Amino acid sequence: MKKFRCTVCNYIYDENKEIKKFSELPVDWTCPVCNASKSAFVSIVEEGREKPKERTTVSDVLVAQMAEWGIKYVFGIPGTSALGIVNAIRKNEKLKYIQVRHEQTAAFMASAYGKLTGHIAACLTVAGPGATNLATGLYDAKLDHSPVLALTGLVKRQLIGPGSFQEIDQHSFFEPICVFNKTLMSEEQTITLITLAIKHALIERGVSHISVPNDLQKLPYDADIVPMEGRITNRNISPCQPLIRKAASIIDKARKPVIIAGFGAMGQGAELIKLAQKVTSPIVTTFRGKGVIDEANPLYVGSHGTIGSTAASKLVRQSDLLIVVGSSFSDMTQIPMKQIIQIDIDPMMISKNYPVEVGLWGNSAEILPRLTNAVKEKKDEVHLAEITELKKQWIDLLRREADSSRKPIRPQYIIEVLNNKIASDAIISLDVGENGWWFGRNFWMKHTQKMVMSGYLASMGTGLPGAMAAQLAYPKNQVVCITGDGGFSMVMGDFLTAIKYQLPVKVFVFNNKQLGMIMQEQKVEHYPNWQTELHNCDFAEYANNCGGIGIKVTDPRELNGAVDKALSSEKAVVVDVDTDPRRFV
Secondary structure, eight states: OOEEEETTTOOEEEGGGSSSOGGGSOTTOBOTTTOOBGGGEEEEOSTTSOOOOOOOBHHHHHHHHHHHTTOOEEEEOOOGGGHHHHHHHHHOTTOEEEEOSSHHHHHHHHHHHHHHHSSOEEEEEOTTHHHHHTHHHHHHHHHTTOOEEEEEEEOOGGGSSSOOTTOOOHHHHHTTTEEEEEEOOSGGGHHHHHHHHHHHHHHHTSEEEEEEEHHHHTSBOOOOOOOSTTSSOOOOOOOOHHHHHHHHHHHHHOSSEEEEEOGGGTTOHHHHHHHHHHHTOOEEEOSTTTTSSOTTSTTEEEEOSTTOOHHHHHHHHHOSEEEEESOOOOTTTOOOSSSEEEEESSGGGTTSSSOOSEEEESOHHHHHHHHHHHSOOOOOHHHHHHHHHHHHHHHHHHHHHOOTTOSSBOHHHHHHHHHHHSOTTOEEEEOSSHHHHHHHHHOOOOTTOEEEEOOSSOOTTOHHHHHHHHHHHOTTSOEEEEEEHHHHHHHGGGHHHHHHTTOOOEEEEEEOSBOHHHHHHHHHTTOOOOSOBOOOOOHHHHHHHHTSEEEEEOSGGGHHHHHHHHHHOSSOEEEEEEBOOOSOO
C-alpha cells in the first residue's frame, strides 16, 4: 500500500483513500494540514518500513550556512510563516534556539549579544506582527552598532502583493533599520544572500534582514556550505605615520590634556593607561565607556555628561586638549568644543560635531600603542596631585549620599552595596531610567567587569533581555540586571524564559513606584508631576510563581543579606527593593 508523508508536519497521505492517485494531483496541491507544497511529500513504500531520509531543504541550507559562519543562537517565537526555518534549526546541532515570550525580547537579546561579544546572533519571527515586534530591539542594534541577523517568514511567493493574511511590505519596513535587507526569492540565492547578510552585519556593525517566503523554505535544495575563511576582511586598519607624528606633536605641546574614552575603546584599557601615564592625563569615560579601565585607577576621574562626576567636568573644562577615543559625541556626553585629537573606527564619526586637529581613522588597538610610542614623556606632579584631590572630593560626596538609614531606601545606598558585592568579573545589564542614572553616576566598575545597555535608543525594557543574552554568552560569569519597576514590567513575561533555560540571572528592581526619570524631567521643565505613578504587583512573589526566587526588601538593614542571598543562588532571582523616587533629599 503506497503512502506519502509531508516532511513539514508528518501528515500521512494514503492514495488508496483518495479519488485520484497522488501523481495525478494538480501541481499547486498543498498539504491539507500545514499547506506545504506537493514537493514537500516523500514516498513511504510500504507500511511498517523505515521512512526514507528527509530531503535537504532551502531552510536546511540556510541554517547550516549560518552555523558555519559562527552563529550560535537564534532567539524567537515559532509561527506559521517561519516553520520551515524553525524545523531546520531543530535538526541542526550547532545552533541553539531560545524561545522567548515577545519578539521585542528576541531582538534585544540579539543586540545585547553583539554588543558584549562582537559576534553575531540571530532573531527569527513570522511575517507581519512578528516582524513589526522586532523593530525596537533592531533599532537599538542599529544605533549602537551591534551586529544582528534578523530572519522573518513571509507569505508564499504567489501571494505577495494583493494583501494576504499577515502580509505587510516587510522590505520597506526594514529598509531604514538595516545595512542589508533582502527577500530570498529562489533556491539558488540561499548561500549568496545569507553570507552577504552576515558579512554586512559584521563589517558595517549593523542589522541585516532576510525575508524568506513560506513556500520557498520547504523546497528541496542542496548546496555546498562555504567557509568564512577568505571571504571576510579584518578591521585592523591604522593611519599613516605622518598623521601619528602630527597628533603626537600636538599632545607634546598641551599642558593639560584629557583622554575621553567611549565604547569604541573597550578592550584597550591597558593602552589608555600607558598613554595617560606618559603624558600625565586624567581619563574620563562616556556612559557606555564605563569599565574600559578599572575605575579605581588613580587617573580615572569618572564619566562626563549628564551622569558625570564633578572631577571629570572640571578637568575637561580646564583642559587645553581632548584625546577622544571611540566616542560618538552624543549630546548626553556633552563633550565641549576644544582642540581635539580623535580616534575612531568609523570615519563618519571623526569631526562629527566639531572640526578636529587630527583625525586618526582606524582601530584603537592599532593606533594607541603607536601614539604612545610617538609622544614625549611628560611628568607633571602638580597636575597629578590636582587630579587625585578632585577624584577624592567626588568619592567623598558619593559616600555621604549613600545614607544607609533612610526609608524608602536611597538608590545611592543600593548602588554602594552592589558595588561592594558584585563579582569582579560580573556582567552587568543596565536598564534605562533612574536606575541607570544612579548606576552611571555612583557605580565604580572594574576593568574585568562588562556592562551592556541601550545607548543611543535608550529603550526601557532592555535590562532583562540583556542579562539573559549575557548569561548565554558567559555561562560561567555572574550576571546582574539593574532595572526599574517601569522597565522590568515591560518585559517581565520573559523572566519565564530565564527559568525555562536555567539562566541564573540576578535581577535587582529599583521599585520606586514611579517612572522616576520622567518625574524628574517634569520637575526640571516646571511641569506638575502627572501620570508617572505606577501600580505594581509584588515582583518578588511573581518571581516565586515563575519558579525562580523572589526577595522583597523594604528596610535598608535587610539589603546586605538580600544581595548576598541573591548572588549566591543558582537560580534566577528577582530582588524587589522599595526605593526612594526622589533624586536628592
